[in-house]
Amino acid sequence: MIEAINISKSFDGKEVLKHISATFQKGQTNLIIGQSGSGKTVFLKTLVGLHQPNAGDVFYDSRNFIAMKEKEKNKLRQEIGMLFQGGALFDSQTVEENVRFPLDMFTGMTLDERRERANFCLNRVNLRNVNNLFPSEISGGMQKRVAIARAIALNPKYLFCDEPNSGLDPKTSIVIDELIQEITKEYDITTIINTHDMNSVMGIGEYIIFIHNGEKHWEGSSNDIFGSDNKELNDFVFASKLFQKIRNC
Amino acid sequence: MGILFHFGRYALFIRSVFSKPDKYKIFFRRIVDEMVQLGISSIGIVTIISFFIGAVVTLQTAYNLYSHMPIIPGYVVSLVTRDSVLLEFASTLICLILAGKVGSHVASEIGTMRVTEQIDALDLMGINSANYLVLPKVLGLMIMVPFLSILSMAVGIFGGWISGAVTGAVLSADYIQGIVYAFVPFFIVHSIVKSVVFAFIITSIAGYCGYYTSGGSLEVGRSSTQAVVQSSIWILVFDLILTKLLLP
Numbered sequence: 001m002i003e004a005i006n007i008s009k010s011f012d013g014k015e016v017l018k019h020i021s022a023t024f025q026k027g028q029t030n031l032i033i034g035q036s037g038s039g040k041t042v043f044l045k046t047l048v049g050l051h052q053p054n055a056g057d058v059f060y061d062s063r064n065f066i067a068m069k070e071k072e073k074n075k076l077r078q079e080i081g082m083l084f085q086g087g088a089l090f091d092s093q094t095v096e097e098n099v100r101f102p103l104d105m106f107t108g109m110t111l112d113e114r115r116e117r118a119n120f121c122l123n124r125v126n127l128r129n130v131n132n133l134f135p136s137e138i139s140g141g142m143q144k145r146v147a148i149a150r151a152i153a154l155n156p157k158y159l160f161c162d163e164p165n166s167g168l169d170p171k172t173s174i175v176i177d178e179l180i181q182e183i184t185k186e187y188d189i190t191t192i193i194n195t196h197d198m199n200s201v202m203g204i205g206e207y208i209i210f211i212h213n214g215e216k217h218w219e220g221s222s223n224d225i226f227g228s229d230n231k232e233l234n235d236f237v238f239a240s241k242l243f244q245k246i247r248n249c
Numbered sequence: 250m251g252i253l254f255h256f257g258r259y260a261l262f263i264r265s266v267f268s269k270p271d272k273y274k275i276f277f278r279r280i281v282d283e284m285v286q287l288g289i290s291s292i293g294i295v296t297i298i299s300f301f302i303g304a305v306v307t308l309q310t311a312y313n314l315y316s317h318m319p320i321i322p323g324y325v326v327s328l329v330t331r332d333s334v335l336l337e338f339a340s341t342l343i344c345l346i347l348a349g350k351v352g353s354h355v356a357s358e359i360g361t362m363r364v365t366e367q368i369d370a371l372d373l374m375g376i377n378s379a380n381y382l383v384l385p386k387v388l389g390l391m392i393m394v395p396f397l398s399i400l401s402m403a404v405g406i407f408g409g410w411i412s413g414a415v416t417g418a419v420l421s422a423d424y425i426q427g428i429v430y431a432f433v434p435f436f437i438v439h440s441i442v443k444s445v446v447f448a449f450i451i452t453s454i455a456g457y458c459g460y461y462t463s464g465g466s467l468e469v470g471r472s473s474t475q476a477v478v479q480s481s482i483w484i485l486v487f488d489l490i491l492t493k494l495l496l497p
Contacts, residue, residue, distance in 0.1 A: 050369055074375030082373050088366040102374055105272055 001026050002047065002158060002190050007056035009039075009046055016042050017053070018214045027188045029181050029204045033195060034211035035236060040194045041085075043211065044162055047192065048080060049073055060158065078106055081151030083161040083180075087143040089135040089150070095122070096131035099149045106154060121149035125179060141172040145179070152183060159184065161193040165200060173197060177204050196236075198243060201225065210236065262457050265379040266387065279385035280392070287351050287386060287452075288393025292400065294350060295343055299401040302338050303408030306330045311418035326419045327409060327427030334405035335436040341488045343401045344394070344447035348480040352455040355386055356476035359459030360469040368460070383456035387449060394448040395441045402440065439495050446491060447484045454480040 002024045009017040016039045024030040034040050045051045047058055049065060058065045060076060068076065089098050099118040103109055109117065122131070125145040135143055144164060151159060161180060165173035181204045184191040195201065201208060205222035212232040220228065225237060226247065238244050270276035310329045314321045359382055362368050371378040406428060413419030419427075455476035462472040 045369075048373055050372060077373060077375035080373060082370070084366040084370060086365055088370040090367055090370075091361075091365075104275060105374065105376060 001059075001061055002192065003057075003059040004043075004047060005057045005059070007043065007046055007058070008054045009042055009051060010054050016214050017046065019056070020209075020211070020214075020216045021056075022209050022216065022219065024190055024192050025207065026190045027185065028191070028206040029184050030190070030192045031195060031201060031205045031208040032192065032211060033201055033205075033208055033236070035196060038211045039214040040196075040211055041162055044160055044192065044194045048082060048160055049077070078102075078154055079157040081154070081156035081159045083144065083147045083151050083159070083164055085162045085166055087135070087140075087147040089143055089146055091135055094132050094134055095127070095138065095146050098135070098146055099153055101150065102154045117153060118149075121153050122146070124152070124183070125149045140167050141169075141176065144168065144176050148176075148179060148183070152187070155187065157189055159189050159191040161191070161195075163194055163196070165195065165197045170199065173199060174203065180204070198237060198240065201237075212236070258461070259453075259457050262379060262460065263453060265377060266383045266453070266456065268377055268380050270380060270384065271376055276381075276385065279381075280389050283385045283389025284393050287354070287390045288397065291347060291350060291393075291397060294346060295397050295401050296404050298346055299334075299339070299343065299404040300408035300411075302342065303330060303334055303405030303410075304412035306333050306338070306405075307409035307413045307424075308416065308418055311413065315418075323419050323423030324427030324430055326413065327406075327424040328430055329427075330409040331406055331428050331432075332436065334402055334409075335440055336492075337488075338405055339398045339401040340440040340443040340447065341484065343397060344444055344451065344484055345481055347390075347394070347397075347448070348451050348484060349477050351390060352451050352476040352480045353473045355452055355455035356459040356462075357469055357473040359383070359456055360462035360472040363460065363462045364465055364469060379456075379460060383452070383460065386456060387452040390448040390452050391445050394444045398440055398444040399437070402437070442495060443488065443491050446487055450483045450487060451480045454483065 004020060004022050004024075007017050007020045008015065020043060032040050032043060042051060046053050053066065057067070060079070063076065065073065065076060090101065093101065096115070096118050099121050100114050103114040103117055107114070119131070122128070125148050127142060127145050127149065130138055130142065130146075135146070138146070159180070164176050164180060168176065177200050180191060180193065183189070193200065193204075202222050202225075205225075208220060208222065208225065209216055210218040210230070210233050218228055218230045218233045225233070228234065238247055307326060307330045311326045314326060314329075359368075362382070368378045368382070371381060410421065410424050410428075413424050414421045458472040458476040458479065462468050
């Protein structure tokens with residue numbers, strides 16, 4: 001479980017996050033939704049420690065991440081997997097080397113064991129025969145799957161995904177969404193996904209928080225979202241004609 | 250942003266770069282990779298530039314000495330060529346060339362990693378990204394640059410001999426006599442010390458410029474240009490300081 005308490009963050013005097021609190025449960029897909037520029041990515045990066053909040057605390061299973069010393073933070077980071085918006089695969093390494101990278105850095109496993117684990121993770125995300133290819137030689141959807149394989153290589157307790165569907169076609173987006181949800185259930189991890197894709201919201205959103213202009217405006221599940229009377233949320237959810245038609249049906 | 254800001258941030262960056270590596274086995278492998286990437290791959294350009302510099306210095310020296318002071322013996326031409334190459338060209342000029350080649354490469358590589366969130370990925374894993382990415386480059390070039398400097402000396406002097414002999418500006422026998430005449434071995438040490446310091450300047454400044462890139466491809470290009478400009482300026486500043494300190 002991850003708890004964010006009263007998180008505030010400013011850049012050059014501009015307040016990007018305003019007192020956001022949320023509790024993300026284990027074994028479910030937690031979504032952070034909101035328009036572009038609403039502060040979703042800053043919130044996610046603050047949760048994982050890539051940004052230091054101006055105020056507030058983040059607890060990983062009751063361990064206060066913000067108050068930790070750098071050495072303790074680095075230890076906890078090995079329990080975190082993250083899928084970045086662009087994949088963030090290392091260009092100079094092959095697919096297998098990318099997935100093996102956290103194992104090379106943090107485990108005492110032999111090369112054969114590390115290779116076996118990397119192959120297991122690649123198989124888990126339905127990728128085969130791509131081990132020796134470089135990230136530039138595979139499609140965007142495959143890159144995302146390699147990034148997921150790398151994120152789960154160390155058996156993380158917490159998985160963060162920053163806009164996992166950006167740049168992907170709707171069909172591949174669903175594959176990635178379902179894969180993240182399967183992994184969350186299978187390994188019983190706490191997953192937090194940043195998205196503005198309403199298909200993801202409706203497909204895998206078990207707990208959703210809606211951020212608007214750096215403030216949390218709404219929280220609930222995908223079932224509650226249509227019944228909400230929050231104006232900003234409705235403007236966001238029903239921005240597309242498809243969802244307007246669904247509402248009118 | 251002010252110069253003091255950059256000095257302070259550069260100092261903190263260097264402290265982070267020179268901290269204990271996360272895994273020594275990977276660290277040493279990366280140093281070897283960088284020695285190849287930054288050092289071995291520069292042999293071609295160092296050889297070509299050194300040859301032509303040596304050749305031109307010989308011809309210009311011969312022209313100046315013979316046209317103004319025809320009584321000066323021929324071996325003086327190669328003596329001047331040798332000392333110019335040893336004292337300045339094999340270290341300063343070659344490192345200015347490396348500032349362009351290696352500096353832009355390092356800054357754009359690390360800058361691209363920054364804007365594509367690869368550095369965030371390293372930080373998130375709990376890896377000291379500055380140390381992991383930059384220290385192998387710094388040490389890799391510092392290890393390789395003495396060899397490049399010695400290569401440059403040899404090729405530069407050889408280039409001078411070829412140009413002198415082919416154009417008839419200096420007789421071969423005179424040239425060879427001048428090469429060994431009043432030779433000061435310390436000049437080689439002087440050149441190597443300077444080039445090692447310059448290698449540190451090139452890689453650390455390029456690493457700094459790349460590491461703090463923010464934005465997109467335009468900013469990566471800007472960081473790369475900054476790396477070349479800044480490292481070239483600091484090479485010249487330290488050239489002056491080290492020359493004053495090292496030579497009697």
